[in-house]
Amino acid sequence: MPVTTGMKGGGYYDANSREQRSAADSFLPWLEAAIADLPTPDASQSSWNVLDIGSSEGANAIYTMNRLVAALRQHSDLPVWALFDDLPTNDFNQLFLNLFPDHMPALNAPDVYTAAIGGSAFGRLVPPRSLHLATTFNAIGFFENRPTARLPHFVLAMQPNPAAPRDGVSVTPEELRPFQEQAHHDLCEFYKARAAELVPGGKLLVQVFGRNATQSTGHGICDVLSDALLDFVEADLLPQTFYEDFLFPAYYRCPEELAAPIEQVPELASAFRIDQVADIDAPVPFNAEFERTGDRKAWAESYTGFLRAFTEPVLAAALPVDLVEEQIVAKIYQRIEQLLADNPERYEFHFISIAALLTRL
């Protein structure tokens, strides 16, 4: 069954995703520089075709697309097809409102044409050999399907953060294995689809939330989510079975896992050259403000907004309907905000952004 991975719509994701933009920004210069190596268009090529996958409501995706169009125009004057994909459950109305604010195109270079596509990153989205550039930011960490494996003592397929221990919270290496295999399988499908869609010489920039040797983007956010849910269980406001069944359907990869399909699967090794792979501890705007002001309440509020934008639809879909009607979702986020304001050290947040730049052979 496909997972619920949608963002909180109606402009909420756009208003609470400066952190994702910062995490993607550091890797955009890779692609801007690589655009100079795109194959020179021949007489039959009528446009540059660019696809962003997992664009959500679009504020970040449109910003990125504008930068790529500017880089393409340094290379040639061809028209540009700017394509934005997300799951059919996405708030596409907001995406189109963002594409044409005040009836003016947000992609403001001349001869740029836009379209949106509903479909999964892990399947085919456009005809064969039709793309020159493909990008994805902060999206392919979500599983394609809801994992069938269970994780009764934590909310994320990851070793719990040693810096935020709690009795009863644990994950064994054996419990993690099926999730690692599922994430690897998803990524193989993603690369196979892009291999079919990109022209020879086309470029693929893949960026996603991940982990390095000591930090994970899942630390902090999933610790506070887990703590809030367990507090509700202990106060008899949620059944214990809810915590045992709940799983945030994402996987936080290390850079080696991002490159593994290309290195290990012969079909992919012959389809792509890996130009760059890296991880960074990306600047987090709400942490920078906290450092500047020391205002932990403001930090907790921004942190909660950031977390809520991508967790609320998942949480709301998993909660029993009668509890949702009792406003439990709002109460859980109030609890999260309180926990953050009271314990900033326990829930320290690092955005470990990982990326790979690939060329289609």
Ligand SMILES: C[S@@+](CC[C@H](N)C(=O)[O-])C[C@H]1O[C@@H](n2cnc3c(N)ncnc32)[C@H](O)[C@@H]1O
């Ligand atoms: C955290 S948002 C990232 C939005 C934007 N790219 C950014 O960096 O701000 C993740 C987006 O990925 C989308 N997504 C999740 N799974 C997907 C899939 N299998 N195919 C396409 N989009 C997916 C979600 O619907 C959501 O809009």
